[in-house]
Amino acid sequence: MTIAEKLLAEWSERTGIAVEVWTRMAGEPGADGMREALGAVLAAVEEGTPPPAVCVALTTGVSGARLTVSHDDVGESWPVERLKAVKEAFRRAGGRVSVNGVAGGGVTVSGVLPRSVLKG
Numbered sequence: 001m002t003i004a005e006k007l008l009a010e011w012s013e014r015t016g017i018a019v020e021v022w023t024r025m026a027g028e029p030g031a032d033g034m035r036e037a038l039g040a041v042l043a044a045v046e047e048g049t050p051p052p053a054v055c056v057a058l059t060t061g062v063s064g065a066r067l068t069v070s071h072d073d074v075g076e077s078w079p080v081e082r083l084k085a086v087k088e089a090f091r092r093a094g095g096r097v098s099v100n101g102v103a104g105g106g107v108t109v110s111g112v113l114p115r116s117v118l119k120g
Contacts, residue, residue, distance in 0.1 A: 004034055004058050008042075015046050018053035025060045033093030033117035034065065040089035041069050041109050044082035051106075064095070064115045070108040093117060 001009070005021060012019040038056075045054055051071040059066045083099055090097040090111045097111030 002058075004038060004056075007035060007038060008056060011042050015050060017046065017050055020053065020055045022055075022057040023059070025058055025065065033095070033113055034067070037067060037086075037089045037093050037095065037097070037111060037113060038069075040086045041067070041111075044086055044109075045069065045071060045107075047079065047082055060115070063112050065113045065117050066110070067113065068108065068110045070102075070106065072102075072106040 002023060002025070005023065008019045008021055011017075045051065054069055054071040057066070057068040059068075086099060086109065087097055090113065093113050094116065095111055095113035097109060100108050100110075102108060
């Protein structure tokens with residue numbers, strides 16, 4: 001189990017929000033940058049009206065490590081402070097992120113972190 005998968009399992013158990021995870025990574029996500037970015041996204045997801053489930057994809061490619069989190073929450077949209085926290089976490093890790101609302105409810109967060117966040 002990778003660091004990210006362990007973090008997701010612990011978060012799911014604590015919040016009661018089901019997590020579906022896809023991983024296809026060349027290397028183990030490093031503890032700092034990936035954990036901070038993923039933690040900021042998960043904090044935003046559980047704030048307000050948490051969705052019953054989220055889908056998380058962790059992949060690697062030429063540009064680095066990609067993290068995509070989506071859910072179908074039809075409740076409140078993310079507060080501006082949470083969006084800023086997510087963007088700042090990715091920036092500190094040397095990456096970039098986009099946060100998009102989906103028509104009818106839900107959010108998709110897609111970010112890329114540099115290959116330096118990977119070990120091995």
